[in-house]
Amino acid sequence: xxxxxxxxxxxxxxxxxxxxxxxxxxxxxxxxxxxxxxxxxxxxxxxxxxxxxxxxxxxxxxxxxxxxxxxxxxxxxxxxxxxxxxxxxxxxxxxxxxxxxxxxxxxxx
Amino acid sequence: xxxxxxxxxxxxxxxxxxxxxxxxxxxxxxxxxxxxxxxxxxxxxxxxxxxxxxxxxxxxxxxxxxxxxxxxxxxxxxxxxxxxxxxxxxxxxxxxxxxxxxxxxxxxxxxxxxxxxxxxxxxxxxxxxxxxxxxxxxxxxxxxxxxxxxxxxxxxxxxxxxxxxxxxxxxxxx
Numbered sequence: 001x002x003x004x005x006x007x008x009x010x011x012x013x014x015x016x017x018x019x020x021x022x023x024x025x026x027x028x029x030x031x032x033x034x035x036x037x038x039x040x041x042x043x044x045x046x047x048x049x050x051x052x053x054x055x056x057x058x059x060x061x062x063x064x065x066x067x068x069x070x071x072x073x074x075x076x077x078x079x080x081x082x083x084x085x086x087x088x089x090x091x092x093x094x095x096x097x098x099x100x101x102x103x104x105x106x107x108x109x
Numbered sequence: 110x111x112x113x114x115x116x117x118x119x120x121x122x123x124x125x126x127x128x129x130x131x132x133x134x135x136x137x138x139x140x141x142x143x144x145x146x147x148x149x150x151x152x153x154x155x156x157x158x159x160x161x162x163x164x165x166x167x168x169x170x171x172x173x174x175x176x177x178x179x180x181x182x183x184x185x186x187x188x189x190x191x192x193x194x195x196x197x198x199x200x201x202x203x204x205x206x207x208x209x210x211x212x213x214x215x216x217x218x219x220x221x222x223x224x225x226x227x228x229x230x231x232x233x234x235x236x237x238x239x240x241x242x243x244x245x246x247x248x249x250x251x252x253x254x255x256x257x258x259x260x261x262x263x264x265x266x267x268x269x270x271x272x273x274x275x276x277x278x279x280x281x282x283x
Contacts, residue, residue, distance in 0.1 A: 021215035029208025030130030
């Protein structure tokens with residue numbers, strides 16, 4: 001394919017949705033594979049970002065700004081979630097350094 | 110041109126995401142997360158969601174990743190962990206299969222619906238307003254109650270974290 005033809009191709013919403021699906025899949029697999037609570041948290045952030053990307057792509061496609069407002073709220077909730085989650089991780093790891101997600105099963109009542 | 114931007118930003122996003130999952134050192138994983146977040150911000154700019162692109166860089170790449178790095182340094186867990194230890198031998202293959210299945214199902218759904226997505230091509234009714242003005246008008250008219258409730262959410266989160274991480278002085282003295 002020549003450079004001129006490549007320049008004529010513009011990414012459609014489908015491209016963004018497929019990228020978002022890939023990002024979500026990587027995040028989900030990472031969440032299930034990794035056992036360090038901090039890394040698991042980062043994988044949740046990856047999944048949230050995948051959803052944000054598809055929200056914005058569809059908001060642009062359907063000409064509805066509500067999608068971007070939803071992303072704004074996802075950002076706020078993600079910030080609150082990180083604050084609480086990291087607080088929990090700090091109080092757990094202070095008591096038991098090097099604890100993995102498997103060790104936390106002992107917290108079960 | 111737009112395709113080149115899309116491909117480069119997508120490479121950033123996917124390389125960063127794989128870095129988060131595969132890197133054994135938490136600091137490297139956090140820095141890979143920055144790469145992904147910047148890639149998503151580039152996509153937001155390409156989609157003309159300028160406000161969200163700015164907020165993405167400021168809140169995610171700025172505040173959240175710094176918070177991650179702060180916690181990593183505070184706890185002193187900035188050492189590489191041995192990724193070959195695997196308590197449940199079946200966990201990794203199953204996780205990879207489930208992750209691939211989620212991706213495959215969503216991609217299949219998107220590809221199936223691509224004609225529907227393609228035929229409704231309505232640009233944002235902007236009337237010459239910028240993205241920030243459109244978003245602000247939507248946020249402070251239709252979603253103003255939700256906006257006020259997020260302030261309550263943030264207060265509760267901050268108060269909860271302070272209660273969680275602070276030592277109980279009465280117990281220490283006894």
